[in-house]
């Protein structure tokens with residue numbers, strides 16, 4: 157009997173279980189009603205009286221050791237399965253993947269930063285606007301084609317409420333609340349009812365600039381835009397202004413910069429002209445000043461507007477506009493900003 161107990165004790169000490177099921181099988185094998193240790197206890201009756209004390213003690217020790225061992229195997233198995241399910245302790249924490257600023261945000265911040273150094277302050281207006289701020293106050297005639305359903309998104313059942321199609325609407329918002337001197341830069345998202353392709357999107361971003369004071373001239377406009385172009389695209393950048401038309405400015409112009417890819421020599425990017433268009437601008441039309449409650453006999457002003465996607469494309473040569481809104485991290489990770 158003693159020998160049998162010692163043999164079982166050795167067995168118990170060497171037990172191993174790979175998982176909870178194996179540990180439970182061992183409990184059944186040794187400690188259940190028909191288990192080997194239970195059977196030993198049943199045999200206890202036939203042990204001679206003088207050995208009963210020692211055998212009894214040894215059986216109790218064996219049973220306690222078996223219980224301890226099997227419980228330990230069970231909790232080891234449970235801890236192991238928990239670790240596998242939720243944490244991989246072998247995985248290195250590096251490199252930690254940090255997000256990056258969106259390229260349009262980087263360029264927007266750069267534009268705003270350049271103009272704030274010239275004394276422009278930030279102004280914003282709503283994306284869901286009324287016809288007055290987007291068109292009428294900006295001197296668009298009632299039958300101007302830009303109001304057409306093809307360009308403008310209308311809010312259903314409210315023909316007067318639209319998604320703004322340009323940030324020029326913020327000019328009107330600023331004028332109605334402030335008297336000159338006004339010097340603001342207004343970045344924001346705009347919407348146009350266009351089929352989405354590599355070159356057009358139904359929403360994009362613009363930055364509007366407005367400066368109104370006494371004696372503001374076209375020369376002031378030109379000088380500020382030259383400084384902007386050189387800060388944005390490098391000190392050798394040249395600008396040229398071509399006559400154009402916008403309802404809200406008179407005279408109006410479009411501005412080109414010398415192509416910074418070929419230095420103005422001509423390449424496929426600038427269609428071999430040496431110039432690329434970057435913005436629209438002009439002197440604020442007196443009708444716009446009056447609509448904004450500003451006396452056009454006392455004050456003059458200039459305004460300009462540019463597309464942030466356009467400036468970003470010029471800086472980074474993004475060929476497909478859709479990349480900006482697809483949120484593919486392989487694209488976004490290419491842009492690293494200092495702030």
Ligand code: DAH
Nearest residue numbers: 322324436437438459460461
């Ligand atoms: N609002 C014009 C557009 O969306 C851009 C623009 C042109 C804004 C000339 C201006 C400006 O302030 O003077 O195409």
